[in-house]
Amino acid sequence: MKRNRMLLSILLAIVMIVSTLPLQNQKGLAATKEPNLLINGGFETDIWDGDSWTIDNIDWEQAEVIHFPYSDDPYITSHEGQYAFKYWIKDTATGDQTLTVKQSIDSLPAGSYMLTVSAMGGDGAEAADITLFAGERKMEPVATKGYNNWDTITYSFELTEETKNVAIGATIKGAQNAWGYLDQFQLSSQDGSSQPVEADIFVEKVDGLSDDFIKGVDISSIISLEESGVTFKNEGGEQQDIFQTMNEAGVNYVRVRIWNDPYDSEGRGYGGGNNDLEKAIEIGKRATANGMKLLVDFHYSDFWADPAKQQAPKAWQNLSFEEKKNAVYTYTKNSLQALLDAGIEVGMVQVGNETTGGFVGETDWTKMSELFNQGSKAIREIDSSILIALHFTNPESAGRYSTISKTLDQNNVDYDVFASSYYPFWHGTLDNLTSVLKNVADTYGKKVMVAETSYTYTAEDGDGHGNTAPKDSGQTLHYPITVQGQATAVRDVIEAVANVGEAGIGVFYWEPAWIPVGTNLEENKVKWERDGSGWATSFAAEYDPEDAGHWYGGSAVDNQALFDFEGKPLSSLNVFKYVDTGAKAPLEIDVIKDISIHAVLGEEITLPDHVTVTYNDGSEGTAAVTWDITALTHAINNGVGTYVIEGEVEGGGKVKANLQITPQNFVLNPSFEDEDRSMWKIIHKDESAPHATYQQKASDAKSGEYAVHFYSDNAVDFKVEQTITGLEPGYYNLSMFLQGGDAEESNMFLYAKTSSDEIKDETAVNGWVNWSNPAIEEILVVDGTLTIGANIEAGPGAWGTVDDFSLTKVKDYEEEKEVDKEIDPLPEEDPTVPDLNDDGEDQPIGKETDKDSNNQKENNDPVIPNDDAEPSDKQLNNGKQLPETATTLYNSLLLGGLLIGIGFVAMIWIRRKGVVK
Secondary structure (H helix, E strand, O other), X not given: OHHHHHHHHHXXXXXXXXXHHHHHXXXXXXXXXXXXXXXXXXXXXXXXXXXXXXXXXXXXXXEEEEEEEHHHOOOOOOOOOOEEEEEEEOOOOOOOEEEEEEEEEEEEOOEEEEEEEEEEEOOHHHOEEXXXXXXXXXXXXXXXXXXXXXXEEEXXXXXXXXXXXXXXXXXXXXXXXXXXXXXXXXXXXXXXXXXOEEOOOOEXXXXXXXXXXXXXXXXXXXXXXXXXXXXXXXXXXXXXXXXXXHHHOOOOEEEEEEOOOOEOOOOOEOOOOOOOHHHHXXXXXXXXXXXXXXXXXXXXXXXXXXOOEOOOOHHHOOOOHHXXXXXXXXXXXXHHHHHHHOOOOEEEEEEXXXXXXXXXXXXXXXXXXHHHHHHXXXXXXXXXXXXXXXXXXXXXOOOHXXXXXXXXXXXXXXXXXXXXXXXXXXXXXXXXXXXXXXXXHHHHOOEXXXXXXXOOOOOOOOOOOOOOOOOOOOOOOOOOOOHHHHHHHHHHHHHXXXXXXXXXXXXXXXXXXXXXXXXXXXXXXXXXXXXXXXXXXXXXXXXXXXXXXXXXXXXXXXXXOXXXXXXXXXXXXXXXXXXXXXXXXXXXXXXXXXXXXXXXXXXXXXXXXXXXXEEOOOOXXXXXXXXOHHXXXXXXXXXXXXXXXXXXXXOOOEEEEEEEEEOOOOOOOOOOOOOOOOOOEEEEXXXXXXXXXXXXXXXXXXXXXXXXXXXXXXXXXXXXXXXXXXXXXXXXXXXXXXXXXXXXXXXXXXXXXXXXXXXXXXXXXXXXEEEEOOEEEEEEEOOOOEEEEEEEEEOOOOEEEEEEEEEEEEEEOOOOOOOXXXXXXXXXXXXXXXXXXXXXXXXXXXXOOOOOOOOEOOOOOEOOOOOOOOOOHHHHHHOOOOOHHHHHHHHHHHHHHHHHHHHHHHHHHXXXXXXXX
């Protein structure tokens, strides 16, 4: 009998433990469906600091209140997070005791509200009555029902007008030995037409969001950052677990990447968070503990997988295709099972990352599809309720998503969610994003979402490693680079996905916590290498030599985080909850737009007396400005160059005028921005199919939005050229910009054709937005006409853009004319000395008639010497000829000296021989 009772007790204990697991997750998620208007609703931070809760009407001799850590009771079923509010009416208390826990909200707009709290405590004589209240309004009391018997108490109320300083909380009443716990206090608006909440940013409410719309973040780098000493804070500036902060801001999902083996042969991490399965489990546990689901992002690589890189893991590189399929299946199944075994609530699994053009080293879509299905098969076998996502990018490319989704359908790929990256500065318009995702959803019955997005809040770099945005070219930055601009950008992406309809299930913000590990670059480098807290370490070169091997370093997105450089949350983090209600703030200038002025040398230059400002609600206006006239005058006097003129804006604030003074560019429509492009010709040679055209895509343009784009599955072979007339005679400089890639056997050059010559400057492409800038200097134009252009030839698959031609005059041309030069007169000679010619005849003094002389023509006109001609031997030896008399005398003297020398030598010789004694 005793043995049977023991077995029964064990069985009941197991049932209780298992049964509480889903209940715990459900309650944690339910609390995040609506934004919480209360601070520290889960009691996760100190309740005694006065920043959130206050305890009133308590007799401390009769009752006790504790900020209770669940870890202190190994048998308790924690409701949410790590802490709760615990109360106890002491066993020495006399009569019923009452206490109040509350906080004050500055203002609540008119509307409907729901106040909830989770309560658990004693039953019978040890039960307490819980009464929720809002201002003067209160509900009927609800009694606790026993240990681990959590109950959600709900109170709904209406406000007919805006109410200030509203006290929100609960009154607890109990007799001697009454005890219990409160957790997850939440106040949410239930009125879809309610006014926006007071905040320090503006956020327009997004209509049509479902309760389970995903508001996710990818914080895969978090553990490595923490290992490098990075800490995060709450809005009050106190250190707090970032997962709690995220959840309080309305985040309900966490995305984590997994690499198979991100370490070199000596165990040194490749960086980027060193995100292996072990780290994913740690991140998943923290997400689940804070009421957030996990999206597992399998890269099936040892390091970054993206459109440019889909390298198989080191251990798989020598596998056959069938072996690789089995590896994908086994790795997926074992990894997912490990995550679930750790108690992590996995809601979605991503099979591959940005697999737009490849997957696990394969680029053939038939093989890629088979590999996708191996991952899907493993997930379905583990838990069929987990959503399966496939992830692609570049939604702005016409027809890309329709082609991919059609191919997946034709190849019978099993998946639930078609996910896209969308970065506003690269990936086109939001209307296009909605359109291409809706087409996939409507045509193939798939859910759709944005798996990655982000935006800048500052142009500053925090860690010494350059950032991906903002850039001077190749990007479209429609939002201000401010916290408000960042919040609006995220809000608009959420709306774009919601506009798809029910199939639009959510948005993930990429790496909102990848902030600097320090301010000293050299110290940062040590941390990046040691902890993997930068995007790549030098050790990654063995696996990714072309990218990580050259550009390893820190965070390229620290200015796109939702936390400042010190780890404090920005107001933009709250966009995840504000999209449900809307938010409003005092109107103020958010950004003053710097201006750019281009002037041709010699033109009058004036700066505007007002500049455009953008307010934090998105509206625009103007403000008066006073410019630095001294700096402007200096720029005008200095001429050609680039200058920055600063100005003071009325009401406070500074603005800059970026002034560029250039010589005149004689190329018409040099950047292809004007709609009239009749002055240009695109010539496809050898009757090849057209493969070059004018493209509107700022990310591929050097400046503006347009460029000449080229791509062909066959050979690329075309010219783009313009004939310019009416040029003044002179010397000109020509240049252009070119970028692209995959150009095998290329023949690319800039050229200029005059009436008599063609000049070229060879060039090449070396990667996306790595701009080449070929140039030709001092092209002589004498007849006013010049044809300029670019010749582009390359093998199949070559792509790129040509942009920003420039032709400027550098100096005038003067036609060469003959310039008379007088021959130096001969030295005056003594008229008494005869000047004899070869025939011994007298010649008139002053006339040279040497037969070999070229210095005199028959008409005695002087000959213009050619300074560049090589002098003749006779000229080198003679210079100007001496008179014959001087030459004879010189010869006589020379002969006499020679004879004397010979005689002197002869005498010495005779003496030595003894001939003379």
